[in-house]
Amino acid sequence: MRRQEYKQISRKRSGKRLTIKISLLVALIAFTFVVGYGVFLQKKATDAAKRAYEALGDRAKSELRDEAVEPLKDNVSILFIGVDDSDKRKDSGNARSDALLVATLNNKEKTVKLLSIPRDSYVYVPSRGRQDKITHAHAFGGTKGTIDAVEGFLDIPIDYYVKMNFNAFIEVVDALGGIKAEVPYDRVELDENDRRTIELKKGLQHLDGKHALALARTRKLDSDVERGKRQQMILQAIMNKAFSVQSITKYGDVIDAIGDNMKTNMTYNEMKSFLEYAKGGMPEVTAINLDGTDDMTTGIYYWMLDEEELENVKFELQTHLELSPYSRTLTDKGVEINDQNESADESVYTDE
Numbered sequence: 001m002r003r004q005e006y007k008q009i010s011r012k013r014s015g016k017r018l019t020i021k022i023s024l025l026v027a028l029i030a031f032t033f034v035v036g037y038g039v040f041l042q043k044k045a046t047d048a049a050k051r052a053y054e055a056l057g058d059r060a061k062s063e064l065r066d067e068a069v070e071p072l073k074d075n076v077s078i079l080f081i082g083v084d085d086s087d088k089r090k091d092s093g094n095a096r097s098d099a100l101l102v103a104t105l106n107n108k109e110k111t112v113k114l115l116s117i118p119r120d121s122y123v124y125v126p127s128r129g130r131q132d133k134i135t136h137a138h139a140f141g142g143t144k145g146t147i148d149a150v151e152g153f154l155d156i157p158i159d160y161y162v163k164m165n166f167n168a169f170i171e172v173v174d175a176l177g178g179i180k181a182e183v184p185y186d187r188v189e190l191d192e193n194d195r196r197t198i199e200l201k202k203g204l205q206h207l208d209g210k211h212a213l214a215l216a217r218t219r220k221l222d223s224d225v226e227r228g229k230r231q232q233m234i235l236q237a238i239m240n241k242a243f244s245v246q247s248i249t250k251y252g253d254v255i256d257a258i259g260d261n262m263k264t265n266m267t268y269n270e271m272k273s274f275l276e277y278a279k280g281g282m283p284e285v286t287a288i289n290l291d292g293t294d295d296m297t298t299g300i301y302y303w304m305l306d307e308e309e310l311e312n313v314k315f316e317l318q319t320h321l322e323l324s325p326y327s328r329t330l331t332d333k334g335v336e337i338n339d340q341n342e343s344a345d346e347s348v349y350t351d352e
Contacts, residue, residue, distance in 0.1 A: 044252055048259035049268035056144050056265055062157035069159050071107075071273035075321045078103045079150055080235070081163040082216075083138065097138040097146055098217060099231050102154065104320045110277050113320045114235070115154075115288040115313065116228030122295070122302040123153040133302060143263070153310075156317050160266050166192040168261030169216070170209030172238065175253035178208050179237040184230075185221055189214035224303055225289055232287040239285075243278050288313060 061068040069076050082099030100117040119135035126148045127141025137149040147158045164172075170192060173179055183205050189198045191210055198214035207215060216234050219227040242254065264271075277283045291309040295302045 044255050045271075046268050048255045049266075049271060051259050052262045052264050053267065054143075054263040054265065056147070056161075059144065059265075062151065062159060064151060064155075064157035065159070071105075071270055072276065073107060075104065075106050075108075076159045077156060077317075077321060078105070079147060079158045079161045081138065081143065081146055081161060082169065082231075083163055083165050095139060096135045098135070100134065100146070100150070101228075101231060101235065102150060102156075102158070102317070104156070104317050105274070105277065106320050106322070110283050111320070112277070112283050112285045113288055113317060114232050114285055115290070115317065116225075116232050117150070118224035118228055118290060118292070118303045120224055120301055120303040121153075121290065121292070122304050123149060125149045126152060153305075154317060155314050156321060156323065160270070161264060162266070163263045164258070165261050166213055168258050169213050171257030171261065172254055173207070173209035173212045175250055175257045176238065176241045177250065178206050179212055179234065179241055180204060180206055181212065181215060181230075181234055181237055183207075183215060184226070187218060187221060189218050223294075225291075228289055229287065236285055236287075240282060243282055288316065 080099070080101040080103065081097050084096050084098040096119070098119065100119065102115040102117065104113045104115075105111075106113075117134060119133065121134045122131055123134050124130070125132040125134065125137045125140070125145070127137055127145035134146075134149055134153075137146045141148065143161060143163055147161060151158050181204070183200050183202050185200070186202050187200045188196050189200055191197045192213060198211055200211065200214060200218065205211070212234055216231050217227070218230075290303075290313060291306040292303045293306070295304045
């Protein structure tokens with residue numbers, strides 16, 4: 001072999017070795033970054049989960065459960081509570097739940113049923129000792145009062161709760177880079193501080209956090225039921241965005257957003273368990289709504305639930321949780337229901 005040809009071959013081999021070394025170095029750097037970012041996120045998430053954790057006194061489990069559930073093996077339910085705790089509401093001492101959604105999760109099927117509860121639904125509110133709007137359950141009984149009211153009229157155990165204020169909602173959506181949602185009409189809406197600064201435009205829109213919140217709250221041009229459907233749509237849009245590959249680098253900002261603006265009785269390990277539902281992609285989510293009729297016979301607006309449809313919804317959720325339908329009633333628990341539409345204390349609630 002000629003000396004010149006040997007040198008050329010040698011240079012080619014050296015070039016290949018250099019390319020391999022560079023590729024390995026890049027792969028090592030990428031791997032280190034991914035692992036480091038993962039460790040960083042885990043530490044960040046662990047700290048945020050500790051700040052967010054809030055047990056419900058000595059309530060280790062729902063009274064409708066024989067034993068505490070484990071998300072990795074049991075079917076469970078989660079109550080999402082959106083709280084209107086703006087300065088205006090804090091000053092009046094009447095923080096209400098502005099959004100209530102119940103999710104039941106079937107572990108075998110990896111499916112989710114998502115029920116929206118209209119905030120003016122007329123149900124028995126234990127913290128008030130009488131029938132009232134379910135939104136008032138939080139104003140008078142806090143998180144536990146809301147859970148008690150939901151368990152009471154749906155006849156299902158509420159295993160976990162997630163309570164977020166408006167700031168958390170806005171910051172989470174912004175951290176994800178916004179969401180796409182269908183806006184039903186043109187309207188100038190209230191912002192998180194109850195000022196009319198948000199302009200919604202009809203059609204499929206890319207919304208930042210403030211506009212997504214306004215869309216979730218608007219109801220004046222249709223109804224609470226339609227608002228519930230929008231809240232379900234928005235929650236699904238957030239889930240889709242959160243589980244997308246493009247959002248991986250945004251998780252740190254999402255964790256920051258919820259860390260100081262969310263409360264839950266889920267531990268960090270329990271939160272991680274729910275990632276099993278997304279391993280094969282987004283789980284199948286079925287939206288459910290509560291039919292009813294408007295009622296102003298007392299001079300106060302209520303959403304009167306259709307009893308037959310309510311029974312169907314209760315059966316659907318119980319079946320999804322693989323529970324035997326409950327035969328108990330509130331009177332079985334020794335609770336005397338006062339059906340009178342007392343108007344006392346209602347004057348403090350002026351709905352916008």
